[in-house]
Amino acid sequence: MSTPERELTFAEAVREALAEEMRRDPNVFIMGEDVAEAGTPFKVLSGLVEEFGKERVMDTPISEPGFTGIGVGAAVTGMRPVIDIMFGDFLTLTMDQIVNQAAKIHYMSGGKMKAPIVFRTTMGATRRSAAQHSQSLQAWVSHVPGLKVVMPSTPYDAKGLLKTAIRDDNPVVFIEDKMMFKMKGFVPAEEYTIPFGVADIKRRGEDITLVATSSMVQVALGAAEKLSQIGISAEVIDPRTTSPLDKQTFINSAKKTSRAIVIDEGYEAYGVTAELASVIADGAFYYLDAPVKRMGAMDVPIPFSPALEDLTVPTEETVFEMAKSLCGRN
Amino acid sequence: MSTPERELTFAEAVREALAEEMRRDPNVFIMGEDVAEAGTPFKVLSGLVEEFGKERVMDTPISEPGFTGIGVGAAVTGMRPVIDIMFGDFLTLTMDQIVNQAAKIHYMSGGKMKAPIVFRTTMGATRRSAAQHSQSLQAWVSHVPGLKVVMPSTPYDAKGLLKTAIRDDNPVVFIEDKMMFKMKGFVPAEEYTIPFGVADIKRRGEDITLVATSSMVQVALGAAEKLSQIGISAEVIDPRTTSPLDKQTFINSAKKTSRAIVIDEGYEAYGVTAELASVIADGAFYYLDAPVKRMGAMDVPIPFSPALEDLTVPTEETVFEMAKSLCGRN
Amino acid sequence: MTKKTESNTKSRPEAVDVEQWLHVYEQMVKIREFEEKANELYLKAIMPGLTHLYSGQEAVAVGVCEALRREDYITSTHRGHGHCLAKGASVDLMFAELLGKEAGYCRGKGGSMHIADPASGNLGANAIVGGSAGIATGAALSAKKRGSDQVAVCFFGEGALGQGLLYEVMNMASLWKLPVIYVCENNLYNEYTHYSEALAGEVTPRAKAFGIHAETIDGQDVQLVYETTKRLVERARRGEGPAFLECMTYRYYGHHVGDISRTYYRSKEEEQEWRETRDPLKILADKLVAGKLTDQSVLDHIQADVRSEVEKGMQFGIDAPYPDQSEVNEDVYA
Amino acid sequence: MTKKTESNTKSRPEAVDVEQWLHVYEQMVKIREFEEKANELYLKAIMPGLTHLYSGQEAVAVGVCEALRREDYITSTHRGHGHCLAKGASVDLMFAELLGKEAGYCRGKGGSMHIADPASGNLGANAIVGGSAGIATGAALSAKKRGSDQVAVCFFGEGALGQGLLYEVMNMASLWKLPVIYVCENNLYNEYTHYSEALAGEVTPRAKAFGIHAETIDGQDVQLVYETTKRLVERARRGEGPAFLECMTYRYYGHHVGDISRTYYRSKEEEQEWRETRDPLKILADKLVAGKLTDQSVLDHIQADVRSEVEKGMQFGIDAPYPDQSEVNEDVYA
Ligand SMILES: Cc1ncc(C[n+]2csc(CCOP(=O)(O)OP(=O)(O)O)c2C)c(N)n1
Numbered sequence A, B: 001m002s003t004p005e006r007e008l009t010f011a012e013a014v015r016e017a018l019a020e021e022m023r024r025d026p027n028v029f030i031m032g033e034d035v036a037e038a039g040t041p042f043k044v045l046s047g048l049v050e051e052f053g054k055e056r057v058m059d060t061p062i063s064e065p066g067f068t069g070i071g072v073g074a075a076v077t078g079m080r081p082v083i084d085i086m087f088g089d090f091l092t093l094t095m096d097q098i099v100n101q102a103a104k105i106h107y108m109s110g111g112k113m114k115a116p117i118v119f120r121t122t123m124g125a126t127r128r129s130a131a132q133h134s135q136s137l138q139a140w141v142s143h144v145p146g147l148k149v150v151m152p153s154t155p156y157d158a159k160g161l162l163k164t165a166i167r168d169d170n171p172v173v174f175i176e177d178k179m180m181f182k183m184k185g186f187v188p189a190e191e192y193t194i195p196f197g198v199a200d201i202k203r204r205g206e207d208i209t210l211v212a213t214s215s216m217v218q219v220a221l222g223a224a225e226k227l228s229q230i231g232i233s234a235e236v237i238d239p240r241t242t243s244p245l246d247k248q249t250f251i252n253s254a255k256k257t258s259r260a261i262v263i264d265e266g267y268e269a270y271g272v273t274a275e276l277a278s279v280i281a282d283g284a285f286y287y288l289d290a291p292v293k294r295m296g297a298m299d300v301p302i303p304f305s306p307a308l309e310d311l312t313v314p315t316e317e318t319v320f321e322m323a324k325s326l327c328g329r330n
Numbered sequence C, D: 001m002t003k004k005t006e007s008n009t010k011s012r013p014e015a016v017d018v019e020q021w022l023h024v025y026e027q028m029v030k031i032r033e034f035e036e037k038a039n040e041l042y043l044k045a046i047m048p049g050l051t052h053l054y055s056g057q058e059a060v061a062v063g064v065c066e067a068l069r070r071e072d073y074i075t076s077t078h079r080g081h082g083h084c085l086a087k088g089a090s091v092d093l094m095f096a097e098l099l100g101k102e103a104g105y106c107r108g109k110g111g112s113m114h115i116a117d118p119a120s121g122n123l124g125a126n127a128i129v130g131g132s133a134g135i136a137t138g139a140a141l142s143a144k145k146r147g148s149d150q151v152a153v154c155f156f157g158e159g160a161l162g163q164g165l166l167y168e169v170m171n172m173a174s175l176w177k178l179p180v181i182y183v184c185e186n187n188l189y190n191e192y193t194h195y196s197e198a199l200a201g202e203v204t205p206r207a208k209a210f211g212i213h214a215e216t217i218d219g220q221d222v223q224l225v226y227e228t229t230k231r232l233v234e235r236a237r238r239g240e241g242p243a244f245l246e247c248m249t250y251r252y253y254g255h256h257v258g259d260i261s262r263t264y265y266r267s268k269e270e271e272q273e274w275r276e277t278r279d280p281l282k283i284l285a286d287k288l289v290a291g292k293l294t295d296q297s298v299l300d301h302i303q304a305d306v307r308s309e310v311e312k313g314m315q316f317g318i319d320a321p322y323p324d325q326s327e328v329n330e331d332v333y334a
């Protein structure tokens, strides 16, 4: 009974997920800087304060460690906070509260306490915001046991995964690409959720596997389209959650295609691409015809100048070239 | 003209490096919690305040973000601070200052500023210190462009690498394994430094490559000894610095042996082992007879109970078993 | 001792039931006895790792928790045994946890620095200095949102005044009038450093600057601690907002059980003076006996009972089995 | 405007050379003109990204920096153009940086939020709110260690009072008597939220609680800002320790150039009132003219000169080449 023609932007999908969950569960509330009347600098939350009031859409001082910690305290005592960390770069300020407190509290208490809390934050470069407002730090949080990490790549996924995140009894880091907020896509009017740990095959193909996260999914799809024009059929897989990670889906794909590239917008060294590549290299070892290739952001602080910034992130073009050469063309 | 019989503990080697560099360069100073009279809880710095005074061995309040930031400010204005972050787990509190400030300041200023600063911190479990005092977070800092990351595994390396770190014009995260402080080893009386980005082959072998960091080097050497008893010759390689990373040395070793295990005490998922494994799987692809295997800490918050904690870290035994099976024995 | 205390409250023991003071005395004795045994377990190498003893500070935990209801929240610190026991933890499960046993409060996963017992409102000890200030403040926010009249108490040492997080959450607690009480146990030392070397200015003005009601009191007088806390808790329950209470106190042992030679940072005379003239158990006992509210034999009886409870608890902990290896992977996710 | 200011300093323009006040005026005009052009570049889609304009706050940057020597340090914020120019940056290299050009202060790598010019003592703008408080305090520590008599000024908006780091470093600055001055530009808004919704209590007591000398002044009166800063700088140079200066001020434009519809968080009347009655350029101009220290034609002349310098600088920025692609990998490590 879905309405296939219903389209929302990514920002609208996020907002709708929040609104639905806040209507469903009075314990859900939002806390962060300029989330109320301003609706965040990205306007993602516009309108929520009008419906839910300032008690449930709470503006905070500029105190990321503090309000993150307050969220943890509220979570362990029966609430379900959604904490807004404006730029992913500000995760740096909250790591003690997220990593040493939220992520470990269930385990350290022998299972007696739980922290159902969502940390919504952003990632992504090419916005001309320079080195302190452009990082994609998913590798850090994915490294931490006790956290779940979600990286939606479409409005549909964003809505379904955010609803799951809010209902999850664990701390979840939910990472949105700033550059995707205006992207439109199909979102059904009917209620749905998307389970964690289930990769989505965004495009089927036979010759090469492209595993891509968040912002890089569209890049991979674009590259796949180009590749199809030269007769290379690429399969594009989106893990959707880096933790838990649905390894089997992309290992199986790599077994089938015998070639794989992994693409993520975090810095390449010690990044998400390292995990994805080593999982494939291990799991599909006896099937691979070529080494798994990694494409992350260049290992440099993100430069401001457009002339430099655009060089630092994988593009349709660079993925296309890498895939072509991996398939032995040229 | 070295004196081969001269032995120091790891802690003494660290202290000697600091003392020598502080004598050499009046701009070097130490700052941290209980570093002066107490000489840190691990007594690593005992005696330094007596020689250099409280102006150069500065006790701070319990303010990790604050004194880390002050260190950065001192570094960019001509000093060479050595910042003591007692437990590696407290890096969580300092990430903004280390990552958004120190690591990026050279690049963001177009090369005009530099931050010659060393962040000395610790890692390592099995000390019965539980989840907030046992983590090994090298993967996080290794992920950040602009930082260098050092993980010494012997007193000799600790001294030589720390001297290099202090003389380096970049921010360096220097990670010491708490469990190694009392370990003894050869340290010559003569001045020496060890360059960054040069892996050390700690044991030569032909059948399998074990790449191990910090605490895991001794584990790998122990496993190698056991392996030799069943006729398997293992090569043990210590990268010594995870950033810069001397890839070629262990890629070449893996090419030679055709089998590799990578071992690091950080959490396994998205950990240092992912980087090392994917580098080998790529670089030695056409030479490998088996998939590269990763051995990190179990992906759980570190438990207090000895009955559980010891299970979370790779041991001589588990590395031995993994190597044996990788070599097709049993 | 080194600092004057200020308070409007006169200690009014007569106004409270003697039974309650005897209970308070029992609680303090329990902590004292527990810590003696914990130290013993360390010295005999039965306890894994290190632990931070609370002996000397009993009046703070007990005086504060006595003013709370079971459903009120506390958060604790690395030096947390006293808070846990005062809020209602039982000694046997505490010992089991200290020894890493399955029967412990955290199934052996937490240890001394992470004892949590939500059933008694204890949201957990915390090994990050200042790390629980956010949790306590968030619990107060949660209480307010849920329309309960619970109050949250955040215990911390004066060393935590170095952590910026505390100021961030005090600001929000004040802005939002949250029912949280920040209890600063000023035992004069951050590890091995006198607090005056780490703290500029005075303590309470820091809270007052955020519009938070703040007082400094003698933390060795359990009756005073109780009366003061009671007043602050009532204020908080009435929606009048957070408060800050500095209690001047002293730890008898080292920073942790392994900190034996302490003369480089504090004198034996200082230790002796606190033990002899400012012992919280003795102060209460003397008052009760001098005021003829009880006699020494009753107190001795309490002491004997507690001692045997603690000994049994310790034995329980020693005899309890370790967790099964399979448990290492459990409880990572809820 | 909404807050009373307190200060012991009387503004004494006559004591200072007229030439200096004309220079001060010129500096303020330069910032104003620079920001007008920066806004234009944004509106014409010539400038990449967004930028935060300083117009309205000129008296703070100029008054403070006028009291500093070139070798003294400053750290700045996301709203940093005014500080950079006041400390001695030149408009052409600033424009080049805003436009991401190789000729810019950071070779195009930093952009508006990261302009650094160590040659003029500017240790950098900073895009992390409160993020430079450590750097400024560390620069002061460094000055003290090196035995220089440099002073460091940390500029920040009142929003940074939410960041715990500030309290951590103020504590150390006070303990160690560091020559650092914390200049809080209270322009009433943290992005789109009035500061009263984010700040409990008052501002200066927070610094005073750490034993730091603190004052609040009218930040629109450049002479007052200068005189006050001068006094605090002298204090700091004499080794008397840190100070905190709250300057009440206002930003004329939005939080950033894209923040056009602002009525949901502040009224047009409020904006108009500040512009008309509290404009720092006008206040100084009026005083100089009324006091017959200069006449309007001199000021007009300054304005015209500055305008042409700024226009030339902008054109320089526009014409300058982008960095070569090879530079993306340079400067990661020193
Ligand atoms: C963030 C952090 N920094 C440092 C430590 C190491 N540490 C443990 S206890 C302690 C001193 C705490 O002093 P205080 O808060 O006064 O508590 P007390 O030990 O006196 O009860 C320190 C520095 C820590 N656990 N957490």
Ligand SMILES: Cc1ncc(C[n+]2csc(CCOP(=O)(O)OP(=O)(O)O)c2C)c(N)n1
Binding pocket: A033, A062, A064, A086, A090, A093, D078, D079, D127, D128, D129, D130, D156, D157, D158, D159, D160, D187, D189, D190, D191, D255
């Ligand atoms: C740590 C951090 N949190 C949030 C932001 C986003 N942000 C940028 S400016 C700003 C408001 C700052 O207000 P204030 O300090 O008063 O400075 P003003 O903009 O008024 O000059 C915020 C929240 C940031 N840059 N850094």
Ligand SMILES: [Mg+2]
Binding pocket: C157, C158, C159, C185, C186, C187, C188, C189, C190, C191
């Ligand atoms: Mg203390």
Ligand SMILES: [Mg+2]
Binding pocket: D157, D158, D159, D185, D186, D187, D188, D189, D190, D191
């Ligand atoms: Mg402001």
